[in-house]
Amino acid sequence: MNISFEAQKTLKRITDELDLSHLKPKQKSSFINGIEQGFEPLFTQLFPLYGERYDLHFHLRTLFQAFADFSTKRRPAKIKENDPNWFKSNKNVGIAVYVDQIADDLQSLIDKVPYFKELGVNYVHLMPLYLAPEGNSDGGYAISDYRTVAPNLGTNKDLKELAAALHKNGIRMVLDFVFNHTSDEHKWAVEAQNGDQTYQDYYYLMNGHEANEYNQTVREIFPQIRRGSFTYLPKLDQHVWTTFNSFQWDLNYKNPAVFVAVVEEMLHLILNGCDVLRLDALAFVWKEKWTVCENLPKAHNLIKAFKACLDIAAPEVVFKSEAIVHPDEVNKYIGSDECTLSYNPLTMALLWESLATRKTPLLYSSMERSFSIPQDTAWINYIRCHDDIGWLWDDEVSGRIGVDGFDHRLFLNQFYTGKFEGSFAAGVPFQENPTTGDCRVCGTLASLAGVESAVESGNDLLLDHALQRVKLLNGINFSLPGIPLLYQGDDLGVLNDSSYLQDPNKKDDSRWVQRKKLTASDFSAAEDETTPQGKIAKLIRGMIQVRQENLIFAAEDFELIHLNSEHLFGFIRKSGDQRLLTIANFSEHPIFLDGPLSRYLHCEQAKDLLTNQVIHLNDLTVIEPLNVHWLVS
Numbered sequence: 001m002n003i004s005f006e007a008q009k010t011l012k013r014i015t016d017e018l019d020l021s022h023l024k025p026k027q028k029s030s031f032i033n034g035i036e037q038g039f040e041p042l043f044t045q046l047f048p049l050y051g052e053r054y055d056l057h058f059h060l061r062t063l064f065q066a067f068a069d070f071s072t073k074r075r076p077a078k079i080k081e082n083d084p085n086w087f088k089s090n091k092n093v094g095i096a097v098y099v100d101q102i103a104d105d106l107q108s109l110i111d112k113v114p115y116f117k118e119l120g121v122n123y124v125h126l127m128p129l130y131l132a133p134e135g136n137s138d139g140g141y142a143i144s145d146y147r148t149v150a151p152n153l154g155t156n157k158d159l160k161e162l163a164a165a166l167h168k169n170g171i172r173m174v175l176d177f178v179f180n181h182t183s184d185e186h187k188w189a190v191e192a193q194n195g196d197q198t199y200q201d202y203y204y205l206m207n208g209h210e211a212n213e214y215n216q217t218v219r220e221i222f223p224q225i226r227r228g229s230f231t232y233l234p235k236l237d238q239h240v241w242t243t244f245n246s247f248q249w250d251l252n253y254k255n256p257a258v259f260v261a262v263v264e265e266m267l268h269l270i271l272n273g274c275d276v277l278r279l280d281a282l283a284f285v286w287k288e289k290w291t292v293c294e295n296l297p298k299a300h301n302l303i304k305a306f307k308a309c310l311d312i313a314a315p316e317v318v319f320k321s322e323a324i325v326h327p328d329e330v331n332k333y334i335g336s337d338e339c340t341l342s343y344n345p346l347t348m349a350l351l352w353e354s355l356a357t358r359k360t361p362l363l364y365s366s367m368e369r370s371f372s373i374p375q376d377t378a379w380i381n382y383i384r385c386h387d388d389i390g391w392l393w394d395d396e397v398s399g400r401i402g403v404d405g406f407d408h409r410l411f412l413n414q415f416y417t418g419k420f421e422g423s424f425a426a427g428v429p430f431q432e433n434p435t436t437g438d439c440r441v442c443g444t445l446a447s448l449a450g451v452e453s454a455v456e457s458g459n460d461l462l463l464d465h466a467l468q469r470v471k472l473l474n475g476i477n478f479s480l481p482g483i484p485l486l487y488q489g490d491d492l493g494v495l496n497d498s499s500y501l502q503d504p505n506k507k508d509d510s511r512w513v514q515r516k517k518l519t520a521s522d523f524s525a526a527e528d529e530t531t532p533q534g535k536i537a538k539l540i541r542g543m544i545q546v547r548q549e550n551l552i553f554a555a556e557d558f559e560l561i562h563l564n565s566e567h568l569f570g571f572i573r574k575s576g577d578q579r580l581l582t583i584a585n586f587s588e589h590p591i592f593l594d595g596p597l598s599r600y601l602h603c604e605q606a607k608d609l610l611t612n613q614v615i616h617l618n619d620l621t622v623i624e625p626l627n628v629h630w631l632v633s
């Protein structure tokens, strides 16, 4: 079959059937133009998913009518700078924040714009802020209505005002697109529970036998919530697919009506004025029996279909992938026809691995295999986020350097949860699997890097090391190609907060340990340079400033360099004649170099952008304990 020919035929029929009477002549011609360009890429992805469906034509017509209606809607003023490749710039620095933890609500968050500006942030990810169940809503990731802002945070109008205020200050707004599941209070789920067959087909409802069949091959994501991936609904005597919490129902994308309905919700999110949509849990969106139901080929068709819709309706908005899975699979979501941006969970996890082991071979070998991504895309590099740390490297890669993946994960979990003697980290386990013994780790940057235990011990050397670790991780993260993304409070050196244990809605989810409500004293401690918090705040601000002042941080050319010690890590970025060398020592001992760094920098003296000193490279023979340099030629 000739897809192109079929696509043209189908487009012609659909266009004839659309009601475009409410579009002004100019709107109409640009709309027609857009769909003529965008239809084939969309059709090409939808055909493998729904080509067999007798009612595909009807669904396509509904979808295109939604695009037409959307094209007449007003959105908050856009950001002025309109470089389509903005994500390549060295000016980019992001932060992820909970509206009610960095402020009280959306209106008071507008007052935080000066704080973002001062910090140098131009990309703000607002954690989920839509209507969600009272009590436990998985931090907002159980959405009851994509079109309504949670009343405790404000109104849709507030959100649009915030978007306008951010844009006016050159800051992009990132919102979540939680499209794998809805809450069980979403009207689709409510109708399904009331017996409406149309909405029952929006979810995966089945009998216990079938659910068990799926459970044979599907990974448990939240094994402490329940075993298996299903939740029994006594009212219907059915089991519903719930990959995450039992109140988060997975959507059934085998049903084209779900695709169309969710695209319509996506368009509503865009009306709020966001610039980036974060695709939550995208690895799980397509399921097939007797498979792992993660990262399936058709998940990519589906995401590409969403992207084709985005390109028709709002081409300036980009997708960010949140695939926290095997590194090869993470990379498959990245591309100009799928997700422009992606979290970089591999580098993140291996930076922590290197801190624990004081060694970098696994970081090197993993990055060598997975760091390179297509030119028109970018990594979102981060050290901590609102979620746990999962030890996701390729076991074949670790095996090649003599590291047993399973044992090493056990070690890292023990190391970061304080069960390994001599560990500096004060982390908390998350979702221990009683069958496999596996778990993930939570904690703030400062607590995991050792600031918390050092402060408790009162030992200055330990504190010095802990602060160096914070510098080391940021020194790498801020100098890698991609957008560095801070997590709220980590820029202020905030420590773990155990108050979640007093809250019945949070106590079973240890990720809350790093989701502290930031107080005036957190902000003021960061202003006092005699405190660890103040030192961390100063160093992060300094790094942001240097990064934004130096174009070398936008250089495309990136190369890992192999040094003479397994404790060292280094890479070069090149742009024209200029070079940047990031070099770091992960151990608490000085490491001697086996020759001058001029062989990498192609010059005799270089400036360390972190200290602002000019160094004769012949004199730089040692990398001090836990130190990092940004050397430019």
Ligand code: OTU
Pocket (backbone or CB within 6 Å): 138, 139, 141, 142, 178, 221, 244, 280, 281, 282, 283, 322, 323, 324, 325, 386, 387, 388
């Ligand atoms: C995401 O994370 C969110 O970031 C979490 O905060 C949500 O709880 C979850 O989805 C459900 O909406 O399991 O522990 O890639 O690791 O998608 C975090 C697989 C999670 C998962 C990831 C998920």
